[in-house]
Amino acid sequence: MRLLRAVFVLLAATAWSAQCLHLRGTFRTGQFFTFLAKFGFKKTDRHDHENTLGYIYGNVTATSAAKGDLTHRGTLVVADRDNFLAFYGNRTQGYADASSSSVCDLMFAAINRVAFDSNCNPNGTQDFLRNVPCAAGKLCEDEDKPSRVVAGHQFTYTVRDLHQARFWYVSMVSCYREGKGKDCKWKDSVDEDIEIAYDIWLVNGNPAAPSHNVFEYQFSFEQQGSLERVLLFFLLYLVLAGLQVYAVIRQKHLVTRLFTAALTLQLLSFLWTIAHLAIFAMDGDGVPSLGIVGDVSYMLSQSLFMLLLLLLAKGWAITRTELTWKPVLFCIWFVYSCIQILLYVWNMTEVDVIEEIDEYQTYPGWISLCFRLVVTAWFLTELRSTMMDENDHRKLRFYLHFGAGLLCWFVYLPVVGAHRPPGVGPLEAEVHTWHQLLRRLPGVRHHHASAVAHAESAVLPTTVRARTPGTSSRSSTKPRTTSRPTVESKLRGVTQASSVRESEAPTANAPLHLNFQERLEHLGPSLSLRRGGEDKN
Numbered sequence: 001m002r003l004l005r006a007v008f009v010l011l012a013a014t015a016w017s018a019q020c021l022h023l024r025g026t027f028r029t030g031q032f033f034t035f036l037a038k039f040g041f042k043k044t045d046r047h048d049h050e051n052t053l054g055y056i057y058g059n060v061t062a063t064s065a066a067k068g069d070l071t072h073r074g075t076l077v078v079a080d081r082d083n084f085l086a087f088y089g090n091r092t093q094g095y096a097d098a099s100s101s102s103v104c105d106l107m108f109a110a111i112n113r114v115a116f117d118s119n120c121n122p123n124g125t126q127d128f129l130r131n132v133p134c135a136a137g138k139l140c141e142d143e144d145k146p147s148r149v150v151a152g153h154q155f156t157y158t159v160r161d162l163h164q165a166r167f168w169y170v171s172m173v174s175c176y177r178e179g180k181g182k183d184c185k186w187k188d189s190v191d192e193d194i195e196i197a198y199d200i201w202l203v204n205g206n207p208a209a210p211s212h213n214v215f216e217y218q219f220s221f222e223q224q225g226s227l228e229r230v231l232l233f234f235l236l237y238l239v240l241a242g243l244q245v246y247a248v249i250r251q252k253h254l255v256t257r258l259f260t261a262a263l264t265l266q267l268l269s270f271l272w273t274i275a276h277l278a279i280f281a282m283d284g285d286g287v288p289s290l291g292i293v294g295d296v297s298y299m300l301s302q303s304l305f306m307l308l309l310l311l312l313a314k315g316w317a318i319t320r321t322e323l324t325w326k327p328v329l330f331c332i333w334f335v336y337s338c339i340q341i342l343l344y345v346w347n348m349t350e351v352d353v354i355e356e357i358d359e360y361q362t363y364p365g366w367i368s369l370c371f372r373l374v375v376t377a378w379f380l381t382e383l384r385s386t387m388m389d390e391n392d393h394r395k396l397r398f399y400l401h402f403g404a405g406l407l408c409w410f411v412y413l414p415v416v417g418a419h420r421p422p423g424v425g426p427l428e429a430e431v432h433t434w435h436q437l438l439r440r441l442p443g444v445r446h447h448h449a450s451a452v453a454h455a456e457s458a459v460l461p462t463t464v465r466a467r468t469p470g471t472s473s474r475s476s477t478k479p480r481t482t483s484r485p486t487v488e489s490k491l492r493g494v495t496q497a498s499s500v501r502e503s504e505a506p507t508a509n510a511p512l513h514l515n516f517q518e519r520l521e522h523l524g525p526s527l528s529l530r531r532g533g534e535d536k537n
Contacts, residue, residue, distance in 0.1 A: 021218060022284030023200040026063065029074055029174035030193035032103075033091055036170040038353060039202040040221035041159045051206045054159030056170065057150040058200035060140070062133040071141065073189040074196060076130040077171050078157050079111065081356065083128065084169040086110040088354065104175035104186035118144065120177055120184035130155050131176060133196045150207050165221040167356060170200065201284060218284045227277040234270035241267045255317050258308045265301035269294045292348075296341060303337040306375055309406055313379050315386040318395060336371060343368050369414050376410040 027034050041054030056078055062070040079087060090106040108115075116124030134140040140155040149156045159168060177184045201207070204224070205217045216224045241263050248256045272294035280286030310333075316323050323329070347364040351357075359365045383403045390396055 021202045021220065021280075023058070023170070023198060023202070025198060027074075027172045027196045027198065028193055029189040029196070030191075032174045032188065032190050034172050035088075035354060036172065036198075036200070037202060038167055038169050038220075040165055040167050040223075041161065042165045042204050042216070042221040042224070044160045044162050046162060049160075051209050052204075053206065054168070055150070055203050055205070055207055056157040056159070056168075056200065057153045057155060057207065058198065059154045060130070060132040060134050060196060060198045060200075061136045061154075063195045063197045070133055070194060071135050072131045072176050073192060073194050074132045074172055074174050075176060076132045076155075076198075077111070077128060077169075077173060078130075079128050079169055081167055081169065083111055083114070083126075084171075084354075088169075088171075102186060102188070104173075104188055107173065108175065108186060117177070117184075118142070119180045127157060132172065132198075133194070169354065170202070172196070172198070203284075214281045218281050227274070227281060230270055230273050230277065234267070234274055237263065237267045237270060253317065255308070255312070258304065258311075262301050262304040262308060265297050265304060269297035269301060272297060295344065299340045299344065300337060303333065303340060306336075306379075307333045310375075310379055310382060312402070313382040313386060315390070318398070319386055319390050336375070339371065340368060372410065372413060376407070379406070379410065 021037060021039060023036050039054075039056075042052070044054075045052040060076060062073075077084075077087065087107050087110065090109065091103065111128055112121065114124055114126045115121060115128040116126060117129065130140050130142050132140070134154045138154070139146055139149055143149050143155055148158070174189045175186050176189060177186055179185060202220075203217055204219065204221065205212050215228050219226070241260075244256070244260045244263050248260045272290045276286045276288070276291040276294065279290075307330075310329065311323070312318065314320070314323055343364040347359055347362060351359075351362050351364070360369060380403070383399060387396060387399050390399065
């Protein structure tokens with residue numbers, strides 16, 4: 001209980017410290033540098049230029065009383081990835097190299113060449129910098145065209161990219177310049193320790209437009225469409241959960257209860273995520289704690305579903321009524337669930353958000369995928385063991401398709417993990433993946449046979465080619481020993497049975513002198529199933 005309590009306290013702290021795309025807070029120049037946000041602006045439409053630009057606007061003023069002029073003691077930096085990485089990387093290099101002239105000079109070495117400044121670089125082509133804080137109730141001194149500033153705010157950046165969507169990075173640093181022309185020198189205001197309050201919006205679209213697309217306006221480009229996709233899957237799961245609740249009322253079995261619990265957790269994860277995204281679409285803040293609860297509910301539902309699959313792979317309620325090593329199984333499942341939550345916390349708190357990488361390109365992501373592959377191998381081992389002990393051909397056929405289908409579910413995440421959009425949570429990632437699969441639905445049937453064949457080959461051991469009749473070997477003179485049928489021989493009988501045409505009449509009895517394989521072939525038609533799963537009469 002103490003471990004769970006510590007995990008939830010850490011999650012709550014993470015929720016409070018999570019960065020929103022409506023940025024509000026304070027920055028003290030004594031901190032020297034703070035990173036505010038990474039935001040993806042979509043590609044600008046040539047035919048609707050004004051309404052498809054990216055906008056960064058807001059207010060930055062001083063809050064602490066101090067002597068002298070406080071309108072120019074720091075710099076607000078908005079830059080694309082290439083310029084920002086050079087700016088950010090030199091921050092640590094300047095501290096390490098004591099012989100450097102100043103950290104500020106190193107950080108702004110690359111940006112100085114292209115950033116516009118009316119006093120120091122009037123020929124600059126990029127609008128990257130704003131001198132902060134701005135005078136209360138007035139525009140920032142760098143805003144030379146007041147008509148372009150969003151009403152009620154002190155500064156405005158517009159982002160245009162006609163070629164592709166791109167991430168932009170917002171930060172503040174305690175560096176400022178004095179003088180004009182070649183005499184401009186960077187200084188720092190760390191010793192002054194001035195408190196600066198900021199209220200900044202980052203949006204895709206024109207804030208002055210009469211209406212906005214609620215699914216895109218407040219969202220970074222890699223998250224656009226997440227709300228509508230999650231809403232679609234919530235409606236689908238709502239129908240499935242309703243049907244499953246009706247089924248569990250009529251059939252009170254532990255298997256149906258476990259599946260209902262997993263389905264309900266998945267439905268709740270969609271509900272919490274929708275609530276967070278819907279509020280975020282309205283105010284740009286959302287409720288980060290709801291988003292985290294949604295992610296945790298999703299991970300628990302996946303973990304509970306894996307437990308159900310392992311129980312079915314062990315033959316529970318199908319081949320066996322009692323299971324061995326139940327305490328060990330449930331302990332391993334509990335530890336696996338806790339590890340997944342801890343890896344999620346590690347990824348949220350320790351992975352640098354500045355890096356444009358996916359969750360599964362980090363150490364927590366790799367460890368999570370490794371655990372999933374271990375569970376996959378465990379699932380296949382248990383399924384093979386159960387099939388070795390099963391003699392009922394209907395159940396063997398069920399295990400075959402069950403293993404093939406669920407193997408695809410186990411391995412899909414490692415396969416698509418490398419292609420997952422950066423900055424997307426685990427729940428939105430799965431929704432995005434299934435959305436892409438649904439868009440390609442007409443091609444699913446074409447690849448179904450090869451996918452099932454590949455899955456079957458992974459479930460079943462490799463078959464050994466039989467020795468050609470008439471050949472001799474030293475072991476052929478030994479008496480034949482009896483052994484139980486292998487999985488291959490059982491499934492071969494099931495396959496031959498299902499391949500017989502339904503028009504052929506089944507044979508009532510099989511001669512006793514036939515061996516096991518010949519008896520299966522002789523009794524094959526009586527074991528065939530209809531496509532609907534009903535017994536043939």
